[in-house]
Every structure is written in structure tokens, then in C-alpha cells.
Amino acid sequence: MAASETEAVEEAPALTFIGYGAFGEDTLRVRMPTILTKAIDFMYRRLHAPDASTATDDEEASARRAIGILSKLKYEMQTGKPMPPIEDGASDQAAWNQALKEAMGPEGEPPRWWHAPWLLSECYMYRRIHQACAQAPLLADMDVFQEAKDDAFACSMESMEALGAFTLRAVDPEALADQASRRNAFEVMLQFSLWGNKSDLSLMAEFDGRTSLSHLQAGSEAHLQELRSFILQNDFEDVWDRLSTLAGARIDVVLDNSGFELFTDLCLAHWMTAGGYASTVHFHGKAMPWFVSDVTESDLVWTLNELGRQPAGSALQCLALQWKRFIRDGTWQFSAADGQTEPFVMIWHDQSLAKSLRDTAGQGMTGRRDEFWTYPHAFHQMAEVRPQLYSDLGQSQLILFKGDLNYRKLVGDRAWSPTTPFSKALQGFCPAPLCALRALKCNTVAGLTADKVDEAQAQEPNFMTIGRFAVVQFFDPSKASDCA
Ligand SMILES: O=P(O)(O)OC[C@H]1O[C@](O)(CO)[C@@H](O)[C@@H]1O
Numbered sequence: 001m002a003a004s005e006t007e008a009v010e011e012a013p014a015l016t017f018i019g020y021g022a023f024g025e026d027t028l029r030v031r032m033p034t035i036l037t038k039a040i041d042f043m044y045r046r047l048h049a050p051d052a053s054t055a056t057d058d059e060e061a062s063a064r065r066a067i068g069i070l071s072k073l074k075y076e077m078q079t080g081k082p083m084p085p086i087e088d089g090a091s092d093q094a095a096w097n098q099a100l101k102e103a104m105g106p107e108g109e110p111p112r113w114w115h116a117p118w119l120l121s122e123c124y125m126y127r128r129i130h131q132a133c134a135q136a137p138l139l140a141d142m143d144v145f146q147e148a149k150d151d152a153f154a155c156s157m158e159s160m161e162a163l164g165a166f167t168l169r170a171v172d173p174e175a176l177a178d179q180a181s182r183r184n185a186f187e188v189m190l191q192f193s194l195w196g197n198k199s200d201l202s203l204m205a206e207f208d209g210r211t212s213l214s215h216l217q218a219g220s221e222a223h224l225q226e227l228r229s230f231i232l233q234n235d236f237e238d239v240w241d242r243l244s245t246l247a248g249a250r251i252d253v254v255l256d257n258s259g260f261e262l263f264t265d266l267c268l269a270h271w272m273t274a275g276g277y278a279s280t281v282h283f284h285g286k287a288m289p290w291f292v293s294d295v296t297e298s299d300l301v302w303t304l305n306e307l308g309r310q311p312a313g314s315a316l317q318c319l320a321l322q323w324k325r326f327i328r329d330g331t332w333q334f335s336a337a338d339g340q341t342e343p344f345v346m347i348w349h350d351q352s353l354a355k356s357l358r359d360t361a362g363q364g365m366t367g368r369r370d371e372f373w374t375y376p377h378a379f380h381q382m383a384e385v386r387p388q389l390y391s392d393l394g395q396s397q398l399i400l401f402k403g404d405l406n407y408r409k410l411v412g413d414r415a416w417s418p419t420t421p422f423s424k425a426l427q428g429f430c431p432a433p434l435c436a437l438r439a440l441k442c443n444t445v446a447g448l449t450a451d452k453v454d455e456a457q458a459q460e461p462n463f464m465t466i467g468r469f470a471v472v473q474f475f476d477p478s479k480a481s482d483c484a
């Protein structure tokens with residue numbers, strides 16, 4: 001039972017969105033325009049790449065138009081202009097424009113940059129980047145953040161090798177035969193997945209994921225011990241108790257960042273599968289490039305293929321082969337199969353595997369991505385806005401939510417008192433037992449004890465936004481009265 005559940009709890013204040021504050025101001029004033037500039041630069045280089053020389057005049061014109069659209073978007077963002085509706089006719093357009101409508105001013109004026117809630121504003125920028133790319137054939141299936149993702153991946157090889165070797169040892173039947181080593185392995189892998197969240201590219205300058213990753217690789221388990229003191233609420237025992245009850249269950253992982261964090265999540269999923277806790281793992285990725293480093297299905301395929309290209313017999317190559325087997329036999333599915341969204345077929349770069357996977361079509365070959373994960377909505381709105389996804393998640397026996405943005409949506413990005421119980425901050429979102437694994441990068445948090453808040457504040461006044469503190473927070477709806 002998380003400590004804050006037992007503490008006397010003051011009533012949550014009026015539910016207002018978190019203010020921008022210093023960090024939010026920095027995000028809107030510096031980070032987001034920088035990200036837009038890098039996206040524009042990518043588009044410009046794509047337009048002038050050698051293979052674009054065969055582009056038709058129309059294709060060139062639409063790519064130039066995309067650059068113009070993002071340049072205008074940057075001007076609008078920096079001068080507090082209105083945020084116009086989404087108009088590319090995509091399947092998520094209605095949901096997006098409803099969210100924008102709900103953010104209108106008291107006189108019905110459209111939402112404006114700097115005045116609309118931070119969560120909506122930041123999500124909206126990425127949705128507008130997608131809209132600009134979608135109208136240009138030269139850019140339509142490109143990821144404007146791909147280069148940043150590839151760089152981060154290359155810098156993580158040593159950390160991945162360390163964790164990869166640990167994972168192979170942990171999934172060995174001998175290791176799995178011993179309950180104590182199971183518990184230790186789970187604690188280590190859960191922490192790797194937690195701290196893997198520090199490597200998030202939308203923060204680029206703030207804290208270089210690479211340095212924090214190098215810590216993880218240097219004497220990794222010893223270093224995890226040091227990092228433990230930065231976990232402000234650690235419900236590990238609750239999560240371990242829950243996992244220990246599972247056999248052949250469905251476990252869901254709502255992914256966050258590609259690169260090292262994705263690798264830590266796949267290692268953890270592998271261990272939970274090999275340990276018999278899960279017979280299927282559903283991974284939920286993003287339907288478009290999102291917050292620079294979030295996982296799209298092409299990131300997932302690229303990562304598996306990149307790992308598969310490592311030296312034969314290396315830990316990374318062995319893991320990649322096993323993970324592709326999990327996909328082929330349907331043990332691992334990607335994103336929720338809610339029947340409502342178009343299926344995507346895993347496109348594999350190495351044709352041999354593609355052929356064998358095509359031969360076993362239907363066996364884990366298709367997954368479904370759900371567009372809800374790239375809406376601006378808080379998760380307590382899911383049951384109403386995306387009922388099929390909510391009921392699909394209800395089939396899960398444990399859902400892991402990775403990262404800061406997912407956490408913000410779990411607690412509605414509200415200005416909670418940090419000691420408000422996590423269960424209350426979820427505002428009725430409880431499809432299944434869930435665990436949030438989050439490095440704090442934004443000024444909203446719930447479920448902490450007053451002592452821990454005081455301690456963190458004394459240590460670091462900006463503890464909520466510097467990305468050095470984290471939470472492992474568990475919630476089991478069967479133990480709560482107010483579940484939807
Ligand atoms: O990848 P994560 O952990 O979700 O972090 C994304 C976070 O970074 C920020 O974009 C800060 O720039 C936050 O607004 C957002 O919640």
C-alpha cells in the first residue's frame with residue numbers, strides 16, 4: 001500500500017491545469033521552437049537530398065509548403081497567436097478539434113499559444129508537424145526526428161550491451177528456478193526501465209541522456225543502488241506482489257521513448273515472458289512522430305533490425321532473434337487491438353524475415369496502433385473518448401505506463417498537491433492494475449508523502465522538472481471504491 005494512501009489527505013484543490021511556470025515557459029519559449037527549427041532543417045535537407053532530384057514539381061512544391069507551414073507555426077507559437085483546428089481529414093481530426101474547442105476562451109475565442117493548457121499546446125505542436133508532413137509526398141512517411149533517434153541509439157550501445165547480458169542471465173532457466181533471484185532480477189530490470197526514461201530527446205539540452213546512460217552502464221547494479229534514493233515513491237513491493245500472482249497473463253506496456261528506454265522495456269517484457277508471468281505482452285506505441293523520441297512502429301522495427309545486425313552470438317543479436325520469435329508467434333503484439341483502428345503490418349527490412357513473417361500472417365504479424373496515444377487528452381477521458389481502447393486495456397492484468405507525458409495524462413496534468421493520493425489523481429481511470437514508471441520532468445506529481453516532498457524540495461527546489469527524481473507508483477482498482 002503506497003504510503004500516501006494511509007496518510008490523512010487534504011481535499012485536492014480546485015482542479016486547474018498546471019501553469020507553465022519557469023520550466024513550462026522554457027519549454028514553450030526555447031525547447032519547442034528549437035524542435036520546430038530542427039524539423040524545418042530536416043525538411044529542407046530532405047528537399048535538397050540527391051534522391052529528391054527525381055521529385056515532380058508538385059512534390060517539390062508541397063515540401064516547400066511544409067517548410068512554410070512550420071515556419072508560420074513557429075511565428076504563431078512565439079507571438080501567442082491562435083491555434084487553428086486540425087484540417088488534414090485524418091481519423092483523429094474530430095477528437096483533436098473537440099479538444100481545441102473545449103480550450104476556447106470565455107467569449108468563444110479560439111485557444112491561443114501561451115494561454116491554452118501546456119499539455120494541449122505541446123501535443124498540438126507535434127500534431128501540426130504531422131499535418132505539415134502528411135500533405136507532402138516527399139515527407140509523408142518520414143520521421144523528422146529520425147536523426148536524433150539514431151544518434152541516441154548509437155550512444156547507448158554500451159548500456160544496452162550491459163543490460164542485454166544481464167537479461168540473458170536473468171532469463172536462464174537456472175536463474176528463473178530461484179525465487180530470490182527472480183525478485184532481484186525484476187527489481188533491477190524495473191529500475192533500468194524506470195531510469196531509461198531519463199533518455200528523452202525532447203529535453204535535449206537540459207540533461208544529456210548520454211551522460212545519465214553512461215552512469216547506468218558503469219557498475220550498473222551498484223549505481224542503481226545510488227539512484228534508489230532519487231525514487232520519491234517506490235511501490236516496488238506492490239508491483240512485485242501483483243506480478244507474482246500472474247501466470248500466463250496479458251501485460252501491457254504503454255511505451256515512451258525509443259532508443260535505450262525502448263530497449264529496457266523490451267528486456268523487461270522478455271523477462272516477464274520468460275518467467276511465465278505473461279503469455280502475451282501488448283506494446284502501445286505512437287501513431288506519428290511524437291515528442292521527438294517517442295516510439296513509433298517504424299522505430300520498433302528499426303530497433304529490432306539494428307540489434308539483429310550486431311555481431312552473431314552477441315547478447316544484443318541473441319535478444320533480437322528471440323524478440324522477433326515472440327512477434328512471429330504472437331506472444332508480443334504491438335499496440336492495442338481494439339478493432340477500431342487500421343491494422344499496421346510490421347514491415348521488416350531484412351526480407352528473409354519479412355517473408356517468413358508474411359507466411360505466418362496473423363501470428364503476431366499485425367498489431368494495431370491506437371491514435372488515442374497521440375491525442376492531447378488526459379487518460380480519465382479515455383472511457384468516453386476512446387471506449388474500445390479502454391475496454392481493451394481492461395483485458396490486461398497489469399499495465400506499465402512509461403515516462404513523464406504518460407504520467408501527466410494519468411493525473412490529468414493538474415496542479416495537485418503532491419500528497420494527493422495517486423488513486424485520486426487518476427480521477428477514475430482504472431481499466432486494470434497499473435504502474436507508472438516516470439522520471440519527473442514536469443511540475444505535476446501526486447502520491448508522495450509530505451516528508452518526501454520536504455526532503456526533495458530541500459535537496460532540489462526544482463525536483464519536479466530537472467529529471468533526476470522518479471516515481472514507481474502502483475494502483476490496483478480492485479482495492480479502490482471510486483473506479484469508473
Ligand atoms: O519522454 P517523456 O518522459 O514522456 O518526457 C516528455 C516530457 O518532456 C517535455 O516535453 C519537456 O520538454 C514535457 O513537456 C514532457 O512531458
Ligand SMILES: [Mn+2]
Nearest residue numbers: 256257291294
Ligand atoms: Mn517521450
